[in-house]
Amino acid sequence: MTTVGIARQATRWVLLSTTLLIAGCSAQASPTAKADKATAAEASKPATPSERRAYFGELHLHTGYSFDAWSLMGTKTTPDQALKFAAGQTVPIGDTRAHRAWPLDFAAVTDHSENMGVMNQLDHAPNAFADSEIGKKLLKDTTLAFYMLKNAVDHHTPLPDMNAKQAVKNTWDMEIQAANANYRPGKFTTFIAYEWSSMNQGKYNLHRNVIFNGDKAPLPFTSADSPKPEDLWTYLEKTRASGIDALAIPHNGNVSGGLMYDWNTSEGRPIDEAYAQRRALNEPLTEIVQNKGQSDTMPELSSSDEFANFEVFDHLLTHPEQTSKPHGSYVREAFGRGLIIQQKVGANPYKMGVVGASDIHNGLSVSDESGMAGGPFGIDPKTMLPDTETAKHRLNLLPTPSLIDEANEAAGKPHMNEDSTIFSSGGLTGVWAEQNSRQAIYAALKRKETFATSGTRIRVRAFGGWGIEPAALAKPDWVARAYATNTPMGGDLPTKPGMAKAPSFILQAMKAPDSGNLDRIQVIKVWLDGDGYKEKIFDAALSGGRKVNAKTGKAPKVGDTVDLKTGAYTNTIGAPVLQSVWRDPEFNAAVPAVYYVRVLEIPTPRWSTLLSIKRHLPFAPNRDKTIQERAWTSPIWYTPAGTKLAMR
Numbered sequence: 001m002t003t004v005g006i007a008r009q010a011t012r013w014v015l016l017s018t019t020l021l022i023a024g025c026s027a028q029a030s031p032t033a034k035a036d037k038a039t040a041a042e043a044s045k046p047a048t049p050s051e052r053r054a055y056f057g058e059l060h061l062h063t064g065y066s067f068d069a070w071s072l073m074g075t076k077t078t079p080d081q082a083l084k085f086a087a088g089q090t091v092p093i094g095d096t097r098a099h100r101a102w103p104l105d106f107a108a109v110t111d112h113s114e115n116m117g118v119m120n121q122l123d124h125a126p127n128a129f130a131d132s133e134i135g136k137k138l139l140k141d142t143t144l145a146f147y148m149l150k151n152a153v154d155h156h157t158p159l160p161d162m163n164a165k166q167a168v169k170n171t172w173d174m175e176i177q178a179a180n181a182n183y184r185p186g187k188f189t190t191f192i193a194y195e196w197s198s199m200n201q202g203k204y205n206l207h208r209n210v211i212f213n214g215d216k217a218p219l220p221f222t223s224a225d226s227p228k229p230e231d232l233w234t235y236l237e238k239t240r241a242s243g244i245d246a247l248a249i250p251h252n253g254n255v256s257g258g259l260m261y262d263w264n265t266s267e268g269r270p271i272d273e274a275y276a277q278r279r280a281l282n283e284p285l286t287e288i289v290q291n292k293g294q295s296d297t298m299p300e301l302s303s304s305d306e307f308a309n310f311e312v313f314d315h316l317l318t319h320p321e322q323t324s325k326p327h328g329s330y331v332r333e334a335f336g337r338g339l340i341i342q343q344k345v346g347a348n349p350y351k352m353g354v355v356g357a358s359d360i361h362n363g364l365s366v367s368d369e370s371g372m373a374g375g376p377f378g379i380d381p382k383t384m385l386p387d388t389e390t391a392k393h394r395l396n397l398l399p400t401p402s403l404i405d406e407a408n409e410a411a412g413k414p415h416m417n418e419d420s421t422i423f424s425s426g427g428l429t430g431v432w433a434e435q436n437s438r439q440a441i442y443a444a445l446k447r448k449e450t451f452a453t454s455g456t457r458i459r460v461r462a463f464g465g466w467g468i469e470p471a472a473l474a475k476p477d478w479v480a481r482a483y484a485t486n487t488p489m490g491g492d493l494p495t496k497p498g499m500a501k502a503p504s505f506i507l508q509a510m511k512a513p514d515s516g517n518l519d520r521i522q523v524i525k526v527w528l529d530g531d532g533y534k535e536k537i538f539d540a541a542l543s544g545g546r547k548v549n550a551k552t553g554k555a556p557k558v559g560d561t562v563d564l565k566t567g568a569y570t571n572t573i574g575a576p577v578l579q580s581v582w583r584d585p586e587f588n589a590a591v592p593a594v595y596y597v598r599v600l601e602i603p604t605p606r607w608s609t610l611l612s613i614k615r616h617l618p619f620a621p622n623r624d625k626t627i628q629e630r631a632w633t634s635p636i637w638y639t640p641a642g643t644k645l646a647m648r
Contacts, residue, residue, distance in 0.1 A: 047434035049488075050480035052449075054459045055436055056428050057106035058086060058365040059193070060209050060251060060290060060357030062376075065171050066111040066195075069361040070119045071138075071145035073377070077363025079109040079178035086365045087188040093364070098380035101368055102514070105436050108193035109175060109363075110209045113220035114153045116194070117171025118164050119145055132161035150318070153224045154202050172219055180215050185437045192216070196232055196248070198223035200266075203319045204257035208232060208248040208283070209357075213442040217244060228266040230275070233282040247446065249355060251287035254295040255317055258328030261337060261350055276347035285445060288331050288354040288452045288632055289427035291376050292317075296598075296632060297332040305537055306554065307600065307628070311424040311454070320418075335526045335594045335635060336533030342592065342643075343528060353448025353490045353634030354596075356455075358426025367426040367455035368514075369627075372607035374420030381614075391615040394420045395608055396622075421608050421620040425455045430631070432461065432488070448490025451633045456512035458631040460521075462489045462597045464638075466497050468504035470581050482506055489597075490634040495641050502587035503638060507540055508579040509599040515629060516601040517574025519543055519558040523582055527593035537598075540582035543575035560603045562626050567605045567613045574602040589640060596635040600628045 062069045063082050069075035081091045088103030111117075121129045122139050129135045138145045152159050172194075179190040191211050198206040206229060210220070221235035232248060239246045253260035265275055288296050293313025302308040316322045327333065331354065338350030358365050364378030373379050373386050374394030386394055393400040400418045430451040431444035444450060451460050465486030472478055486506065487493055493503055507521050521541040526533055539548050539555050548555045562569045578599070587593075603626040605613075612619045619625055 047440075048480075049434070049483040050477075052432040052434050052444075055105035055189075055431050055433055055441060056453075056457055057104050057108075057189070057431070057441070058358055058426075059108050059191075059211060059249065059355055059429050060110050060195070060287065060359045061086075061107065061363065061365050062111055062195075062359070062361040063109055063363040065117045065120060065175070066361065067115045067119050067149050068112065068146055069363075071142050071149070073361055074142070075362045076123075079111070079175050079363075080181065082109050082363035082365065083107055083178055083182040083190055085363065087182065087184070093362075093384070096380075096383045098364055098383060100364075100366060100380070101371065103188070104365065106189035106191070106441050107365060108191040108209070108211055109178065110193045110195040111171075111175065112197045113168075113194045113210075113222040114197050114224055115149050115162075115164060116168050116220065117174075118162055118167045119149070120171070121163065121167055127163075129161050129163055134159055134161060150199075150202075153222070154199070156224060169219065176215075176217060183215075183438070187436060189436055189438055189441050191438065191442070194220045196221060196223060198227040198229070199318065200227065200257070200259055203316050203322070204259050205252050205255045205317055206250075206259060207252060208250050209287075210236070210246060210248050211442075211445070212239075213245040213438055217246070218242070230266060230278070233278050236282050245442065245446075247285070248283050249285045249287055250283060251290065251357065251359070252292055252295065252317075253286070253329045253331065253334070254293050254298075254313055255315070255324045256329050257316065258325035260329055261331070261334035262328050263337065263341070271341055271345065271349055273345040273347045276341060276345055276349035279349040280347065280351045284351075284353060284448055285355050285450065285634075286331055286334075286352040287357055287427075289356040289424075289454050290359045291423055291426050292359060293422075293424055294427075294454070295329070295331050297330050298326060300326050301330055301333055302535060305535075307598075307630075310627070310630070313422055313424070315422075332524065332526060332535060335596075336535065339526070339528045339533055339592045339594065340531065342639075348637075351637065353445075353450045354452045354632050355429040355445075355450055356427025356452030357429060360426055365426065367428050367453075369425050369455065369605065369607040370610055372423070372425040373611055374608070375423055378426065385614060386611070388615045388617070391611055391617055395612060395617060395620040396421045397618060397620070421623045425607055427455055428453045428457070430457075430459065448634045449488050450490065451631055453631040454627075454629045456515040456601065456629045458509060458512050458515075458518070458599055458601065458629070460509040460597060460599050460631045460633055461507070462633050462636065463487060463506040464491075464493050464503050464595065464636040466494070466500040466503055468506060468581055472506055472581055473508070473579050478506070487636055489636060491636060493636060493638045496589055502584045503595075504581055504583040505540075505595065505597075505636070506581055507597060509541075509577070509631070511574075511576045511601070512629075516569060516604045517543065517571040517576055518578045519574055519600040519602050519628060520555065521578050521580065522598045522600070524596050524598055525584065525586075525593055527588075527591050529591075536586070538582065538585075540597075541578040541580040543578060544573060558602050560626060562603055562605050564605075564609065564619075564625060565613070567610050569602075569604050571602070592640060592643065593638045594635045595638070597631075597633040599631040601630065603628055
């Protein structure tokens with residue numbers, strides 16, 4: 001089969017899968033007991049790796065049981081409502097109703113473990129907390145609750161009359177019940193989960209999402225119990241020893257002040273082998289993109305990367321007047337640091353796969369640009385689009401005092417106007433799994449056969465190996481062959497055969513059914529260089545017959561079809577499918593390396609542009625009008641023979 005024939009065949013597959021997705025939406029909206037029984041039976045059938053397909057989901061979502069969502073944002077959405085919305089059902093939100101544009105395949109509600117559900121007691125007066133002096137004060141000004149509870153956690157001094165322990169236990173029982181009640185094997189998978197929310201020095205983000213595999217879980221471990229990630233790992237290790245599997249996913253390294261991917265432990269000691277092994281085991285994944293920006297890289301760290309300046313969110317969360325330190329805050333640099341640490345101690349703490357998420361705080365998990373209208377909120381654009389005056393604030397056309405400032409104004413701290421346009425649309429986690437079930441999807445997470453997108457359903461696959469033929473993609477059973485003889489994303493290249501000169505990678509990406517065509521596939525290589533590391537980006541597949549300029553090392557831009565008057569664009573540029581077999585042209589067998597893939601779409605309108613057009617307002621100042629949505633794969637690692645491998 002010719003390359004054109006392969007592309008046409010893959011394009012037909014994209015169109016077919018889009019039809020199936022649409023059909024799945026209508027079926028999922030009204031499940032019957034008979035259908036549930038049939039899909040559960042389907043999910044229980046044994047499957048082979050070659051039958052794995054891409055599933056898209058959410059692993060970071062907040063409801064009204066998170067104290068910040070309740071106090072700062074007035075969120076009343078419950079975990080049950082949030083999961084029903086994620087599954088494609090219509091849910092009531094205040095005086096309106098909301099429906100997701102298309103259903104997710106899996107989801108986890110990750111309410112903050114700290115004071116989970118405590119503030120919700122004030123919604124159900126009379127009770128001791130609501131009747132107390134502090135409760136009455138908070139009911140009059142709910143924004144005060146955020147800093148009061150945050151300070152209580154930071155200083156290990158619970159507020160009086162809160163009934164905190166019982167409230168957390170009751171709420172956790174409801175979280176578990178919601179996850180189990182909404183689980184539909186074969187159709188929609190839910191996970192019991194929460195967020196551990198440690199803030200070093202009260203401002204540096206070290207948060208982790210804890211995901212359980214099963215229908216039960218112990219009470220959450222909170223940052224009030226300990227702010228150290230190492231103590232969270234002890235909790236995870238004890239949980240697994242009890243028969244309940246659990247893992248942690250760090251997120252928003254971009255606002256960690258350089259601490260998320262540090263050279264040192266939380267106690268300031270250089271990372272040793274034991275720490276590296278524990279972190280690799282307990283945190284096999286990291287979140288690379290979400291509503292508060294991406295954590296891949298930024299121009300200051302990757303000056304030669306022409307696409308590094310994408311959705312950069314670089315100020316601290318509770319101190320927006322301060323910029324987060326770049327070094328130690330981004331995933332690509334962590335991959336390089338991991339190679340350096342492995343060379344020194346024999347294990348790699350940053351041997352992580354990648355996921356994406358929303359971190360939405362009103363329970364409505366969305367990832368489409370049209371489902372975003374500023375801040376950490378999801379919307380149904382048909383029923384919840386901000387009115388013109390509200391849109392002016394969301395677009396930073398009018399000054400807007402931030403909620404944090406309002407809550408903290410009495411303390412005399414600097415006042416900062418909130419710029420909602422710095423927020424991005426939600427991201428997505430993609431997994432390659434045999435079926436839509438807890439067991440299969442969780443197994444994919446643990447083996448790191450995952451990818452992340454900035455919100456669209458780009459499907460991307462990568463395999464690495466030593467004997468891959470240039471025409472491997474032309475074989476009808478290429479996926480089965482790839483699993484049988486090569487390494488999928490998230491794994492280690494096998495030991496280099498004596499005659500092999502360089503590894504090759506099978507790369508395939510397919511456009512989202514409802515978004516732009518694809519611009520390119522890139523391979524990002526990070527390798528050890530003396531006592532440091534280097535990085536380089538290779539264009540492995542380009543749409544439209546473009547070629548890399550030999551002098552500049554860059555490819556021509558794909559173009560732009562966005563109409564800034566209407567927000568429409570056309571797929572007359574780019575390609576629905578891109579694929580290639582790429583071989584590393586600069587391979588050195590003596591040097592450890594990391595390879596991961598980035599896929600770019602053609603330009604499409606950003607959420608802020610769509611909102612401006614809908615409300616006939618000027619465009620948001622200092623924001624790009626269009627963006628190139630993208631996907632990132634988990635890496636494939638190369639370690640020279642004789643070098644000790646870190647835990648997978």
